[in-house]
Amino acid sequence: MTKRVTVHDVARAAGVAIATVSRVANGVPTVAEDVRARVQAAIDELGWKPSMAAQSMRGVSARMVGFIFSDIRNPIYSSMVKGAESVLTEQGYMLMVASSDGSSERELALLDLFRQRGADGVIFAVQDESNSKVLAKVRSGSLPVVLLERELDAQVNAVGADHLRGTRQAAEYLISLGHRRIAMITGGRGNRVARDRLLGLQQAHEQAGLPVDPKLLRLDGFSADYAYRETQMLLGLSDPPTAIIGLGTPLLSGLLPAIRINNLRVPEDVSLIVSNDSELAQLATPPVSVIRYDAHALGDEAARILLRQLKGEIQPERTRIQIPTELVLRGSCAPPRTRR
Amino acid sequence: MTKRVTVHDVARAAGVAIATVSRVANGVPTVAEDVRARVQAAIDELGWKPSMAAQSMRGVSARMVGFIFSDIRNPIYSSMVKGAESVLTEQGYMLMVASSDGSSERELALLDLFRQRGADGVIFAVQDESNSKVLAKVRSGSLPVVLLERELDAQVNAVGADHLRGTRQAAEYLISLGHRRIAMITGGRGNRVARDRLLGLQQAHEQAGLPVDPKLLRLDGFSADYAYRETQMLLGLSDPPTAIIGLGTPLLSGLLPAIRINNLRVPEDVSLIVSNDSELAQLATPPVSVIRYDAHALGDEAARILLRQLKGEIQPERTRIQIPTELVLRGSCAPPRTRR
DNA sequence: TTGTACGCGTTATCAT
DNA sequence: ATGATAACGCGTACAA
Numbered sequence: 163m164t165k166r167v168t169v170h171d172v173a174r175a176a177g178v179a180i181a182t183v184s185r186v187a188n189g190v191p192t193v194a195e196d197v198r199a200r201v202q203a204a205i206d207e208l209g210w211k212p213s214m215a216a217q218s219m220r221g222v223s224a225r226m227v228g229f230i231f232s233d234i235r236n237p238i239y240s241s242m243v244k245g246a247e248s249v250l251t252e253q254g255y256m257l258m259v260a261s262s263d264g265s266s267e268r269e270l271a272l273l274d275l276f277r278q279r280g281a282d283g284v285i286f287a288v289q290d291e292s293n294s295k296v297l298a299k300v301r302s303g304s305l306p307v308v309l310l311e312r313e314l315d316a317q318v319n320a321v322g323a324d325h326l327r328g329t330r331q332a333a334e335y336l337i338s339l340g341h342r343r344i345a346m347i348t349g350g351r352g353n354r355v356a357r358d359r360l361l362g363l364q365q366a367h368e369q370a371g372l373p374v375d376p377k378l379l380r381l382d383g384f385s386a387d388y389a390y391r392e393t394q395m396l397l398g399l400s401d402p403p404t405a406i407i408g409l410g411t412p413l414l415s416g417l418l419p420a421i422r423i424n425n426l427r428v429p430e431d432v433s434l435i436v437s438n439d440s441e442l443a444q445l446a447t448p449p450v451s452v453i454r455y456d457a458h459a460l461g462d463e464a465a466r467i468l469l470r471q472l473k474g475e476i477q478p479e480r481t482r483i484q485i486p487t488e489l490v491l492r493g494s495c496a497p498p499r500t501r502r
Numbered sequence: 503m504t505k506r507v508t509v510h511d512v513a514r515a516a517g518v519a520i521a522t523v524s525r526v527a528n529g530v531p532t533v534a535e536d537v538r539a540r541v542q543a544a545i546d547e548l549g550w551k552p553s554m555a556a557q558s559m560r561g562v563s564a565r566m567v568g569f570i571f572s573d574i575r576n577p578i579y580s581s582m583v584k585g586a587e588s589v590l591t592e593q594g595y596m597l598m599v600a601s602s603d604g605s606s607e608r609e610l611a612l613l614d615l616f617r618q619r620g621a622d623g624v625i626f627a628v629q630d631e632s633n634s635k636v637l638a639k640v641r642s643g644s645l646p647v648v649l650l651e652r653e654l655d656a657q658v659n660a661v662g663a664d665h666l667r668g669t670r671q672a673a674e675y676l677i678s679l680g681h682r683r684i685a686m687i688t689g690g691r692g693n694r695v696a697r698d699r700l701l702g703l704q705q706a707h708e709q710a711g712l713p714v715d716p717k718l719l720r721l722d723g724f725s726a727d728y729a730y731r732e733t734q735m736l737l738g739l740s741d742p743p744t745a746i747i748g749l750g751t752p753l754l755s756g757l758l759p760a761i762r763i764n765n766l767r768v769p770e771d772v773s774l775i776v777s778n779d780s781e782l783a784q785l786a787t788p789p790v791s792v793i794r795y796d797a798h799a800l801g802d803e804a805a806r807i808l809l810r811q812l813k814g815e816i817q818p819e820r821t822r823i824q825i826p827t828e829l830v831l832r833g834s835c836a837p838p839r840t841r842r
Numbered sequence: 843t844t845g846t847a848c849g850c851g852t853t854a855t856c857a858t
Numbered sequence: 859a860t861g862a863t864a865a866c867g868c869g870t871a872c873a874a
Contacts, residue, residue, distance in 0.1 A: 168867055179845045184869055192843060211618050215558030216867035219850045224619075226598075233584065240580040244573065247601055256619065258566075258598050261587055278551055279564075279596065415781040440781075441755040447787035508851055519861040524853060532859060556851035559866045 167210045176204035187212060218280055225255045227468060228276035228284040231310075232264045238411050238438055238457045239287065242310065245461025246285055253469055255282070266293045277305045283468045285461070288312045291353045308468045310460065313354045313482065319471060321463045321483040323455035325355050328487030329362030329407070332435045332453050335489060336405045337370050340497045341433065345396050345403035347417070348410050349384035356381060359409055378403050389416030397424050397432070404498035405433035414442055414450065429496035439490065448493030455487045507550045516544035527552060558620055565595045567808060568616035568624040571650075572604045578751050578778055578797045579627065582650065585801025586625055593809060595622070606633045617645045623808045625801070628652045631693045648808045650800065653694045653822065659811060661803045661823040663795040665695050668827030669702030669749065672775045672793050675829060676745045677710050680837045681773060685736050685743035687757070688750055689724035696721060699749055718743050729756030737764050737772070744838035745773035754782055754790065769836035779830065788833030795827045 169180040176183065178201060185193050186201040193201075204210075218224055227250060231239040247257050258281060262268045266289060273296075276284050283306035288296060291312045300307050301317060309320035329346075336344050346363055350356040360381070367374045377399065380392040389408055393416065396403055408417050414436045421432060428434050428448060436443060437453035444450075463483045470476045509520040516523065518541060525533050526541040533541075544550075558564055569586060571579040587597050598621060602608045606629060613636075616624050623646035628636060631652045640647050641657060649660035669686075676684050686703055690696040700721070707714045717739065720732040729748055733756065736743055748757050754776045761772060768774050768788060776783060777793035784790075803823045810816045 166867085169869095170867085180868080181845060181847095181870075182843090185844090188869080194843060197843085212869095213559075213867055214619055215555055216850090217869080218555030219553075219559060219852090219867080220869050221850080222869080226619075234574070234580045234587075235577065235584050237575065237577065237580075240574045240577075243599070244575050244601065247574075247599070251600070256598055256600065256615065258596055259583070259587070260591070260596065261584065275596065279554055279566075415785055418785050442782045442785055445755055445758050445782055446785060506851085509853095510851085520852085521854085521861060521863090522859090525860090528853080534859060537859080552853095553851050556866090557853080559851080559868090560853045561866080562853080 166213070167208045168213075169210070172201065172204045172208055172210050175208060176201045223282050223472075224280045225253075226258060226279075226281050227255055227465070228258045228260065228272070228281040229286075230260055230262055230269060230272050230276075230284060231287045232262050232289055234259065234261060236411060237440065241457035242285075242287070242461030242464070245458035245463075246465040247461075249462050249465040249469070255469075262289055264289045266290055266296050269293075269296050270299060273299050273305065281305065282472050283307065285310060285464045285468060286312075288353075290350075306468060306471050308464045308471070310464055311355050317480060319467050319476070319481045321460055321467060321485065322354065323460065323485045324358075324487050325409075326358040326362045326365075328437065328453040328455065328489070329359040329409070330366045331362075331487070331489045332407055332451075333363050333366030334369070335491075336407075336433060336435065336495065337366060337372065339405075339433065339495060341405040342372060342498070343375060343378060343401065343403045343405070345378040345380070345406045347380040347383075347389055347392050347396075347406065347408045347413060349382060349388070351381045363407070384410040384412060386412045386414075386416035389413035390420045391416075393417050393420035394424070397421070397426065403432070405435070405495070408434070408436040409453070411438050411440055414440065414446075418442075418446060428494050431499060433496055433498070434494040435489075437487075443492070446494075450494040451492045452490050453487050454490050455485050460485050506553070507548045508553075509550070512541065512544045512548055512550050515548060516541045563622050563812075564620045565593075566598060566619075566621050567595055567805070568598045568600065568612070568621040569626075570600055570602055570609060570612050570616075570624060571627045572602050572629055574599065574601060576751060577780065581797035582625075582627070582801030582804070585798035585803075586805040587801075589802050589805040589809070595809075602629055604629045606630055606636050609633075609636050610639055613639050613645065621645065622812050623647065625650060625804045625808060626652075628693075630690075646808060646811050648804045648811070650804055651695050657820060659807050659816070659821045661800055661807060661825065662694065663800065663825045664698075664827050665749075666698035666702045666705075668777065668793040668795065668829070669699040669747070670706045671702075671827070671829045672747055672791075673703050673706030674709070675831070676747070676773060676775065676835065677706060677712065679745075679773070679835060681745040682712060682838070683715065683718060683741065683743045683745070685718040685720070685746045687720040687723075687729055687732050687736075687746065687748045687753055689722060689728070691721045703747070724750040724752060726752045726754075726756035729753035730760045731756075733757050733760035734764070737761070737766065743772070745775070745835070748774070748776040749793070751778050751780055754780065754786075758782075758786060768834050771839060773836055773838070774834040775829075777827075783832070786834075790834040791832045792830050793827050794830050795825050800825050 169183045172183045173180045186198050260272045285308050287310040311322040313320050435451045439452045439454040443452050509523045512523045513520045526538050600612045625648050627650040651662040653660050775791045779792040779794040783792050
């Protein structure tokens with residue numbers, strides 16, 4: 163049970179005052195070279211590390227940022243975390259993580275918790291960007307925040323993928339193959355991502371002079387279960403879709419069994435495009451075409467923006483970074499079967 | 503730019519001494535009921551929250567634990583993190599995470615970093631449990647540690663899955679189907695998990711009076727690339743395996759394409775069992791049999807043990823928790839094709 | 843260039 | 859039961 167080594171111990175060992183030790187530790191230039199060497203030797207000798215608690219009391223940043231997501235098990239978030247971590251580590255920051263499990267109450271609590279724990283800022287994948295309490299707290303600026311895949315307004319920095327373009331491209335491609343009844347399954351009704359995706363679908367239809375059938379839109383869930391259920395219902399329609407766009411990583415593992423249980427084949431009976439890319443999409447039979455974007459890069463950029471914000475480099479204007487999407491064609495798309 | 507609310511502000515507002523405020527905040531019983539109420543009202547009124555920095559200086563725990571893994575993108579680790587987080591949150595703890603990317607230097611640095619940052623303990627998925635420096639640091643007890651899927655010795659608490667039994671069961675099943683040449687691909691040579699897996703394979707063979715062909719053992723990697731390469735080589739042998747056991751989540755996405763590119767079919771030409779379970783294994787064609795264990799439960803148990811250790815409830819004896827494994831049979835196993 | 847002394851916001855000890 | 863006050867370890871203004 164050895165006591166903690168403090169500045170006093172080092173000062174005594176080096177035969178100087180604690181202020182000098184502090185100066186050496188913080189690289190203050192006004193220290194004689196021989197003294198600096200002696201102090202440094204004492205520091206190394208005793209293995210002294212400044213107490214972060216004491217430093218915090220003096221207002222020194224803890225170099226820590228928080229990351230709020232719904233569930234780290236979604237590979238999209240683990241990739242983002244990894245991306246954020248890689249740039250934060252470089253700058254000596256560490257990462258605290260917490261799941262909201264989709265609850266806005268929890269998100270509010272976490273925001274407070276992070277602030278209370280001295281986080282410098284938060285990277286935040288808001289669940290419901292229309293929740294006014296969360297909105298207010300983020301805007302209040304009590305803690306620097308960078309939003310992931312969401313957008314509140316001009317005051318809050320954000321980074322997200324270009325879902326509008328990605329979805330439009332996918333729909334355009336299906337239309338070019340001859341599809342006229344294209345279903346879309348995704349979740350997060352009312353958030354930025356969902357709005358952009360719907361818009362992309364509509365734009366592609368408009369451009370081709372085609373109508374969007376509201377019955378083919380299933381916009382209320384991100385889970386495999388939801389995809390399974392809705393796909394079943396879609397395929398059971400009297401006028402079923404000839405192509406399905408499934409947006410949200412977990413959806414694919416609901417889509418595939420639902421199609422199979424109906425004894426339908428991809429792409430002969432129904433074409434398929436999903437997002438994001440995954441091993442399952444790559445290795446399914448047939449491999450599934452995807453709208454791909456780099457989640458790691460998203461986390462990376464979010465951390466970069468937050469860090470710049472913390473350094474006061476981008477106060478005035480809001481920054482919004484768009485990560486590009488890419489349509490990767492595999493074996494899951496074909497012209498629609500001619501109607502009987 | 504409002505100043506922080508402190509005990510002094512609350513004390514002044516309630517007309518008491520700061521000591522009394524502290525007593526109320528910490529639930530010390532020796533406070534008159536009316537005073538307690540008045541102070542509490544002032545606390546709520548001003549929205550005072552004790553500064554964690556100041557508390558830390560007084561030796562109050564920060565209620566924070568660290569989690570070190572190689573890469574959070576491995577679903578095994580994101581599940582563990584989620585499991586750990588769920589029990590930590592309940593107890594008011596938060597989680598700091600960091601990737602080692604497989605580097606022992608980085609692991610050492612992270613252990614120091616976590617201690618310096620006042621973590622109460624660490625959940626640690628050591629990469630190379632034979633690294634003596636990491637070993638020494640963990641054993642030094644400078645920070646309470648619970649090991650994941652590893653075992654140093656009797657002094658350090660650990661939790662892991664029962665890989666010996668899982669692998670033995672898988673091998674026994676393949677042998678019972680008639681397989682005599684069973685290959686095994688996995689990584690982490692020399693760590694507990696790899697040893698147990700190899701032992702399981704050997705035990706199953708011994709029990710059946712069969713030899714293990716060392717040429718069928720590929721024990722040096724966990725990546726999809728490694729699996730792809732080694733599977734190619736295995737299938738190119740003059741006497742190739744009739745079944746492959748691939749242990750490590752990322753391996754499957756290397757195994758599958760390697761088998762396909764050789765124009766072989768599962769299970770007709772080669773049987774397949776992998777670990778851990780994944781969406782890909784469930785939805786591949788055919789679905790792949792797996793040795794399954796609950797990574798979420800593993801993280802959960804690790805956190806529980808760490809918490810008990812922090813409360814001093816399990817000092818004396820080392821605790822080792824075994825999570826059971828389960829052999830889930832799907833369509834990827836069949837009797838070997840009779841030799842031509 | 844170096845040293846002394848104060849304050850950060852708590853908790854804990856000692857009086858009262 | 860309550861109040862005054864001393865630490866905790868650091869950074870820094872000010873004095874030397």
